[in-house]
Amino acid sequence: MSTNPVEERLKALTMLQVLDSKLDEIHRLRGSLPEEVSDLEDDLEGLETRKSRIGEEISRLNQDIADRKARIQEFKAAIKKYEDQQMNVKNNREYEALRKEIEYANLEILTSEKKIKQFSEQITQKEELMEQTSGRVDDKKKELDEKKQELEVIIEETKLEEKKIHEKLQEAEKFVENRFLTGYRKVRQNMRNGLAVVTTDRSACGGCFSIIPPQVHIELKQRSRMIHCENCGRILVDESFFDEVKESALEKA
């Protein structure tokens, strides 16, 4: 490459763009992972809460069964007592009263047995639900571990790369006069994709796709002046130049 001042400036600006885009990429990569990790942590917390709620419901049902069983024992004891008393009644009326007590106690026992059966069925359902939920917890935990590891690796891997890019950015900035640097930063900030230096793609601006006249294409190759897209204001460079700079910018990054 020759060393005319415009070309030097274009080279430095393209270098800045390549390095800034690389930083954007690193941040994007890292940016979504912490969110994914925290989403998974929330999911996991929700599932754990559900598990403990199901556990509480199961133990409450077990307690209900135990209560019902105790009740049955009480009524059975009562029946036995009534039957003994029936042996020693003085009249029919007393006998009949005891018979009614026994009948009532038997009904109570039946009701409790029915309840125990219902509770047992509910426990079976809850235990199935518990098992499903536990399975989901295991899956989420596995996924979370993987994402966490992925994030750690990326942070570790990119830490050094990021540091190198920052060093190169500082180096490249030295070759750009302040007003051009400010212009570059302003355009980059205003663009959603962070591109302030673009190539022309099939005679269109690579940033906004508006048509670039053929004469401008020729001028781009000459690199004798700074050319901005008239529509979006981005700095235009020709593709082979951009690729060349990109290669040299990233080779040691």
Ligand SMILES: [Zn+2]
């Ligand atoms: Zn444009």
